[in-house]
Amino acid sequence: MKTPALHLSVLAILGLVVLAGPPVRAAEPTAAPAATPAPTAPLKDSHGNTLRRAPTGHITNYDEDKVPPYTLPDPLVLQNGQPVHDADTWFRQRRPELLRLYEAEIYGHVPERAPQVTFAVVETDPGAMNGTAVRKEIIGHFGDKPDGPAVHVHLYLPAKAGGRVPVLLHLLFFGDPPASAPNGLHRFNEVGPVADILARGYGYATFRYTEVQADSAGTYQSGVIGLTLAPGQAIPAVGEWGAISAWAWAASRVLDYFETDPAVDARHVALIGHSRLGKTALWAGARDPRFALVFSSCAGEMGSALSRRDYGETVDDMAASFPWWFAGNFQKYPGHWSDLPVDAHMLIALNAPHPVFITGGTQDQWADPRGEFLAAVAAGPVYRLLGKKDLGTGELPALDTPLLTGDLGFLYHTGAHTIAPADWNAFFAFAEKYLKPAP
Numbered sequence: 001m002k003t004p005a006l007h008l009s010v011l012a013i014l015g016l017v018v019l020a021g022p023p024v025r026a027a028e029p030t031a032a033p034a035a036t037p038a039p040t041a042p043l044k045d046s047h048g049n050t051l052r053r054a055p056t057g058h059i060t061n062y063d064e065d066k067v068p069p070y071t072l073p074d075p076l077v078l079q080n081g082q083p084v085h086d087a088d089t090w091f092r093q094r095r096p097e098l099l100r101l102y103e104a105e106i107y108g109h110v111p112e113r114a115p116q117v118t119f120a121v122v123e124t125d126p127g128a129m130n131g132t133a134v135r136k137e138i139i140g141h142f143g144d145k146p147d148g149p150a151v152h153v154h155l156y157l158p159a160k161a162g163g164r165v166p167v168l169l170h171l172l173f174f175g176d177p178p179a180s181a182p183n184g185l186h187r188f189n190e191v192g193p194v195a196d197i198l199a200r201g202y203g204y205a206t207f208r209y210t211e212v213q214a215d216s217a218g219t220y221q222s223g224v225i226g227l228t229l230a231p232g233q234a235i236p237a238v239g240e241w242g243a244i245s246a247w248a249w250a251a252s253r254v255l256d257y258f259e260t261d262p263a264v265d266a267r268h269v270a271l272i273g274h275s276r277l278g279k280t281a282l283w284a285g286a287r288d289p290r291f292a293l294v295f296s297s298c299a300g301e302m303g304s305a306l307s308r309r310d311y312g313e314t315v316d317d318m319a320a321s322f323p324w325w326f327a328g329n330f331q332k333y334p335g336h337w338s339d340l341p342v343d344a345h346m347l348i349a350l351n352a353p354h355p356v357f358i359t360g361g362t363q364d365q366w367a368d369p370r371g372e373f374l375a376a377v378a379a380g381p382v383y384r385l386l387g388k389k390d391l392g393t394g395e396l397p398a399l400d401t402p403l404l405t406g407d408l409g410f411l412y413h414t415g416a417h418t419i420a421p422a423d424w425n426a427f428f429a430f431a432e433k434y435l436k437p438a439p
């Protein structure tokens, strides 16, 4: 618990931040600033959790006792008030309705003029990773201009595979696994345990998200979104795609490529993303039922964590800090969370009947791990309606004890905002029920 004195001093610091303006990520510099502002120390509470004062005046809460009551919208009630009693009504009416709401109000829909993507395998190394892997580099060109945006997909296949293999498609912040993983070693946060993945009979593929669309303010005119803007148009229309939709759309285009690759079992592709890319993975799985499974690591606000729960990062923070991730319409909701037509349990449920594995970390309270768990619990009725198994409990499990018995999986790890080795291992145990490599 904070002492009142500490609380006041924190508020005072937060007040200064407000005077200095909202914590918006810096736009591309246009001119030299008149004076260099003094550096501001990151604001943390005594446990090291990020503290923000949003432009709405909302201050980050980390006290369970101070989470106000909230009511989640029911995923199994249509907008016209009719209940959804069967799978048919879910797939024909409620799922499309929720998808449209997510498109229009949250992430933005992909415009019909989205570019064509042309994939070409530019390099194949049959002896990669000391002969254990076949490595392919595949370039996907967006649009028809030779100097237009392009994504580099790196695909590792087990050298001894007899047929098509399931593939883990991992959305990456940085580059190709060897760049960050010399000698086949790996850093767990960014690159998956490639050797282990291959030994399990899976392929492993990556692409760097910013090759599709930049992740900063003022960059709509570049990347795939830029290709869809009319001359002189600076930003997409209010219901059209932000960066998360663009990244998710690109994951689907890579899946299109997999469908053409005779080494890949495209019906068994799992999508993996961490943090903002965990949000992206959930949205990609919601948009595109061809993804067999989603692993969403520490996705937090506007990903796997409930937005109506006032804990950690909120809609108010996110709409101010990362507006380019979303449709313009998302700006309606800071300060009005209960007006959101959806919440994270619905994003997870849109992935049903496909399995979803979610993680959170003790040192990642900003992402609200309990809110991630509660969203997975509240997605349960949709899984059950479709004949699948929910998490199996409504009680937050003990730390480091994965819930793996259902078609929804969850792990609350001791540690940071990362995909830790234990997360990978729990994910493997979860995934093996669904991704069976050919014998």
Ligand code: GCU
Pocket (backbone or CB within 6 Å): 274, 275, 276, 277, 298, 299, 300, 301, 313, 366
């Ligand atoms: C910020 C942001 C989170 C996001 C994270 C990340 O912390 O507030 O919502 O998940 O960046 O992508 O690492």
